Amino acid sequence: MTRHRYTRWPALAGLLALIAGGLAVLPAHPAQAVVGGHRTSTAVAPWAVTLNLWRQTDGYPRSGQFCGGTLVRPTKVVTAAHCVVDEAATDLGVVAGRTDLRRHDGRMRKVTKAWIHPRFGRHLENDVAVLTLDKPMPARYTPLPVATAADTGPYRPGTRARVHGWGLLDYEDRQANLLRAADLRVLPDRTCQRLSPWGDFDPKMHVCANDPVAGAHHAEGDSGGPLVAGGKLIGIVSWLLQGDTATPTPGVYTRVSAYSREIARQLR
Template identity: 40%
Template sequence: MWSGTRSQLSGFRRHATLGAALAAVLLTLAAPAPALAEPPAPPDSRVVGGIRASILEFPWTVAITKSDGSPLCGGTLVAPAMVLTAAHCAIGRQPKDLLVIAGREDLLTLGGEIRALTGIWIHPFYTDVRAGDDVAVLRLALPLARPTLPLATPADTLLYGPGSYTLALGWGRTAEGGFPSRYLLKAALPIVGDPLCQAVLAGFEASSMLCAGYANGGVDTCQGDSGGPLIAGGKLIGVTSWGIGCARPYQPGVYVRVSTYQPLLDLVLRS
C-alpha cells in the first residue's frame, strides 16, 4: 500500500538534523562510517567525512529534502520514478512533505533536477530502526532520465562477505556533532562479520541488517546520510540506517540488508 502517514521516529542516528547555519541551504547525506573490521582502510578514504565524489560517476545518488528545501536524508534511484530510502526518513510524512533532488553534486548550487512525490511506500512492519524493516520507496511525480542502480538479490551472498569493501555516499556530517558537507562524499568501508556486529551492537539482526566500518573508527556515515546508498559489485547492497555516534572505534555503522528485501521491493517497484 502506498501511503504517507505513519508514527514519527524518535530519531536514532543517521536521521538528518543539521545546524541552523546550514539547514536552509544544504540538502543532506554522507560522511564516513563507524568501524569494526580488521582490514586497513585504503589511504584515500581514511578522512573523516570521506573524499569528494562525482555525481556523474554516481548519478543515481539523490538528496531528499522537506518541502521547504531543508535537508533530510539521502536515497538511491532504483527505477526512473522510484527512490529507495530508509523508512525512518519518511515515517509520518505525506508525499507533499518531501522533495527529491537528483544530479546536484554541490548542494550550494541550483544544479540538477527537483521532483515532487505522488506516493510513499513504507515497509508495513517498520516500527523502529533497531527493529529492522527500515526501507521505504518514494514515487516521483515525473521520472528521471538518469541511470538507476540495481538491487542486490538473495543470490548475491559474495557481496556481503566479511572484509569485502563497500562504498558509502552522501552529503551528511563530516564528524560527529559537526557540519554537513556541501559536496557529495564517498567512503570505502569493509563489511564486518555478523557475530562481531551482534557482539557490539544491541539490536543488530543479521537477517535484515549488515554493518561496516573499521576497528579504530575514523570513517563512517553520519547524520544526514540516512537512506543513502551502500554499494558493492555495481549493486545497491545496503541503505544507511543507524549507528552509535559517528566513526567511533568498535561501533560500525548499520545498514539495511537490501538482498533480504529485494523480492518485496521488486513488487513495490512494479506497482
C-alpha cells in the same frame, strides 16, 4: 537506556514525542564525521539522490536536504523508512545530479507516493521505504541495481563497499555541502552482534561495515543513502554501532537483499 540514533536531521517535535513516549533511541555513542572519507560527485554516483521537503527543495542552505536515497528506477527511490515515516509523501522532493547542495543544478522531482515497510519499528527494524516520483529522472541519472537474495558475494566479510552521503563532516556538526563517500569493509555478523549488546543488530535484516584504518562511517544526515558493493545497492544507511579499539565505529545498514522481493513489488 540508550541504544542508537536515527541519522537523519530529526524534527524537534518528533524527537520530543519519542522521548515522551519512552521510544527515544538516542545513542551512547554519538554519530561522527566521515573520517577518512573523500569528496565525490553525482557524475561518479548518478543514482545518489537527496531527500528534501518540497517547499525547501531549491532553497538555501543546502537545498533543504535531510536524508539520502538511491535511484533504482527512473521514477523510484529506495531510502530508509525512518526518513519519511513522519512526513506526508506529497511534502517530499528528490534531487538528482546536485553534487553541491548550494547550487541549483540537477533535476528535481516531487514524490507522489511513499511505501514504508509495514513492519518498520522505532528501533529501526525493517528500515526500508520506496518513493514514487511524479516524473522519470532523465536517462543520465543511471539507476543502481538492487541486490537480490542470490547476491551473497557482496555480503561476505571483508568485501569492499562504499557509502555515499551529504551528512555531517566532524564533531563540530559541520554539514557537508558536497557529496562525499567513504570506503568500508563488510564485517562479520558475529562482530556486529558483539557490538550490539541490546540485540538490535539482526543479521536477517542488517549488515554492518566500517573502515578499520581511518574509522570512516556514515554520519547524521546520511540516512537512507546507499551502501554499494559489486555495482549494486546492498545496504541503506540506518544507524551506528558503538565501536571499540579493535573495531572502529561500524555503520549498520538495512540488508537490501532481505527485502528484494518487497522492493521489487514496489518497482512495478
